[in-house]
Amino acid sequence: MRNKITVVGAGAVGSTVAQEVARRDHSHVVLVDIIENLPQGKALDINQAGAVLGYEPTVVGTNGYEETAGSDVIVITSGKPRSPGMSRDDLVTTNQSIVAAVTEAAVAHSPGAIIIVVTNPLDAMCHVAKDVSGFPKERVFGQAGVLDTARFRTFIAWETGSSVKDVQAVVLGGHGDQMVAVVSATTVGGVPLTKLVSDERIAEIVQRTAVGGGEVVNLLGTSAWYAPGAAVANKVDAVLLDQKRVVPTTAYLEGEYEIDGLYMGVPAKLGAGGLEEVVELDLTDEERAAFHKSGDAVREVVAVLDRDSSE
Ligand code: APR
Numbered sequence: 001m002r003n004k005i006t007v008v009g010a011g012a013v014g015s016t017v018a019q020e021v022a023r024r025d026h027s028h029v030v031l032v033d034i035i036e037n038l039p040q041g042k043a044l045d046i047n048q049a050g051a052v053l054g055y056e057p058t059v060v061g062t063n064g065y066e067e068t069a070g071s072d073v074i075v076i077t078s079g080k081p082r083s084p085g086m087s088r089d090d091l092v093t094t095n096q097s098i099v100a101a102v103t104e105a106a107v108a109h110s111p112g113a114i115i116i117v118v119t120n121p122l123d124a125m126c127h128v129a130k131d132v133s134g135f136p137k138e139r140v141f142g143q144a145g146v147l148d149t150a151r152f153r154t155f156i157a158w159e160t161g162s163s164v165k166d167v168q169a170v171v172l173g174g175h176g177d178q179m180v181a182v183v184s185a186t187t188v189g190g191v192p193l194t195k196l197v198s199d200e201r202i203a204e205i206v207q208r209t210a211v212g213g214g215e216v217v218n219l220l221g222t223s224a225w226y227a228p229g230a231a232v233a234n235k236v237d238a239v240l241l242d243q244k245r246v247v248p249t250t251a252y253l254e255g256e257y258e259i260d261g262l263y264m265g266v267p268a269k270l271g272a273g274g275l276e277e278v279v280e281l282d283l284t285d286e287e288r289a290a291f292h293k294s295g296d297a298v299r300e301v302v303a304v305l306d307r308d309s310s311e
Pocket residue numbers: 008009010011012013014032033034035038077078079080081082091095098101102118119120121222223224225228
């Protein structure tokens with residue numbers, strides 16, 4: 001029997017998630033949006049692509065939540081994307097009310113689901129989804145880390161002329177310009193990056209990664225969707241196939257990395273139980289300081305949330 005996943009938001013990211021997940025063949029997909037006909041049209045198109053590509057799950061588009069009942073995973077992508085000149089944090093007030101409303105509606109029909117948040121500002125929106133759903137931290141986490149790491153790994157593959165498959169890297173911290181690429185844990189085919197690339201070039205690649213989302217926004221006028229959609233599907237696989245993947249994930253920290261009561265990106269084990277374990281890396285003093293600075297930036301955005309209205 002196939003699993004069932006709900007994707008809220010049938011825009012650029014949500015429809016990419018729906019397509020990526022449908023192609024994996026393990027789950028039926030329900031795509032929800034407030035715009036009439038949009039999720040229905042996207043679902044029809046994705047179903048018909050199955051005839052060409054050979055996948056068989058049912059993709060349903062809807063403007064309500066009845067069809068979402070009993071979902072194993074709920075992916076939240078609804079909300080405004082960035083435009084050029086905006087930071088992710090500029091979206092906080094608009095997207096808080098959207099994420100709160102869709103969380104409430106979705107969990108009412110799927111009380112046992114695992115929620116994966118994508119809407120920005122990501123770390124703050126994870127707080128909203130957790131507060132509104134009342135779900136434990138294991139069942140509410142965010143997408144960002146795999147995407148940020150994918151950007152870092154891509155740039156390293158280009159720099160070293162190596163396959164991206166052989167680049168291992170971790171990016172930690174908030175999903176903002178203060179994110180921390182952990183150079184000490186970055187290798188190419190097992191060889192430390194620092195042995196292959198000059199410190200100066202590494203610093204440039206780290207900086208390009210930190211503003212990697214903005215680079216796409218400046219080119220497209222809106223935020224990215226292919227890599228974010230693929231990154232979400234990777235986490236959906238980890239949960240629904242109980243893969244125990246250890247991947248960068250926006251997790252609710254309670255003392256790990258000396259941070260308490262805050263969502264931040266860290267390596268975490270994902271499986272059938274959701275976020276099953278936060279993995280603590282040995283950071284250099286410099287990396288630890290940068291991680292805490294990123295935490296301060298996340299706290300500033302979380303402080304802007306109207307927490308009373310989302311509890
Ligand atoms: N319920 C359901 N869908 C909604 C709601 C709501 N209350 N409010 C907005 N939406 C839908 C919009 O109608 C739109 O179709 O969310 C969709 C968002 O799609 P896009 O505008 O294409 O945005 P997208 O690029 O997909 O980004 C969505 O993900 O990566 C983040 O920063 C990005 O926060 C943004 C989110």
